[in-house]
Amino acid sequence: MSAPAIDPVRTPVSTTPGRKSAGKQRTTPARFDTALGWNDRPGPAWALRILLCLLALGVFAAPFLTIFSGSLSAKASGSTLSFLPHHPTLLSFQVAGERGIWDYFGNSLVIAGGGLLLQLAVCTLAAYALARHKFRGQALILTLFMLTMMLPEEVIAIPLSLVLGHVPVVGVDLKGTVWGVILPLGAWGFSVMLLTEFMKDIPTEIEEAARIDGVGELRMLWQVVLPLCKPALGVAGVLGFIMIWDQYLLPLIAAKDPTDYTVTVALSILRTDPEVGSGVVLAGAVIALVPSLIVYLLLQRSLVTGIAAGATKR
Structure with a gap:
């Protein structure tokens, strides 16, 4: 994680009388204000x-x-x-490919991409309603979102399997489809709580001025609120992608056939396969690790900014 750059403090160097000062002045590096007293002198x-x-x-x-x-x-x-x-x-990667690791990798990409888009959309709408509007039962809804964060996946595994096998009202069987994994991940309590707290800090004067200009709810959310919540969206995007990508129990429950597995489930299959060695398992782990690293490296600035903004918020 790259730390934000600290500009050096520029101190002018005194010039002798009668000598024209040069156009450029030397600079001296500033002392970093840290707990360990970091400076440019060894000690x-x-x-x-x-x-x-x-x-x-x-x-x-x-x-x-x-x-x-x-x-x-x-x-x-x-x-x-x-x-x-x-x-x-590269023999280990070749063997992992022959075992179908790239097919599982493609399933994970589809689920992670679709699940993240749905999750950000649902959590943003829910957070906007909870942060910028007052209604009865608001505290109860926030409490329910917090309770969902405390329940382990193993507790809801059997009920979730029954629901995916026969969705109430609609009566559709979602097992064996990517929707069986994407829809349960459409709302995440952590992202709702995070975005709600950020949206609460937006000054009401900005919203009132926009409403005077005739801005509606969706336009208010898209053009006024969301641009001010970019740090929070970056944090929700990075952590949400990693959470979806690392899912193991849900893809296992929603699958009807081994071809429906994701790369995380495929790693456990490779590990129990007596015909492959540790190198093939490690090659699969590298393949599964690359997307998380890419997402983190691309959005690390937003992640750091969002965490810093949340830490300094009053």
Whole structure:
């Protein structure tokens, strides 16, 4: 995660009398205001900060390096820690492809893309109604959203399987379709709570001025409220994508055939397959890891901005 750049404090350098000052003035780097007193001079705090950075980098980077190294090694072992591949080869990726990992990967992309779009749309509309309008039962609805965040997936697995097999009122069987996975993910309590708190902080004067100009509800949401909630939408987008991409129990419940599985379920199948080794499993893990990394790297600025805005909000 890249930290926001800190501009150096520009201090003019005194010039001797009678000498014309140059057009450019030298700058001196500012002292970073941190708990460890980071500055440009080596010292105990400087060494401690470098040590902590290396320790954190090792803790978080070691698993990734091990996965990439094992997926490229000719003979990978799940019990050996190695940062460099031994006899690099792409055979593990080839075997994983023969086992259908790319088909499962395509299923995950469709579900993650459709589920995220539906989730952001539903959560945004729900948050707008809860944040900018007053009605009876509002506190009860917020409480229900919070309760959904406390229930583990295993508790609702059987009821959800029954509902997907025969949707009430409509009477449609959603098992074996992508909608059986996308629709249950259409609303997430965390995103609703996050967007609600951000929308509550929008000044009412902006909304009143827009209503004087004849702005309706949907236009108010699209042109006034949402542009002010971009940091929150970035956080909801990143965390929502990761939550949907990492789903394991729901795709397993909604599937009728192994071809309906996602890449997370496929990894468990590869792990129990006696004909493949650890290298194929690690190759599948690399394939499953790439989309999350891409989404995070593309939206990391929005994620940092959203978290910082929520931390400094009063």
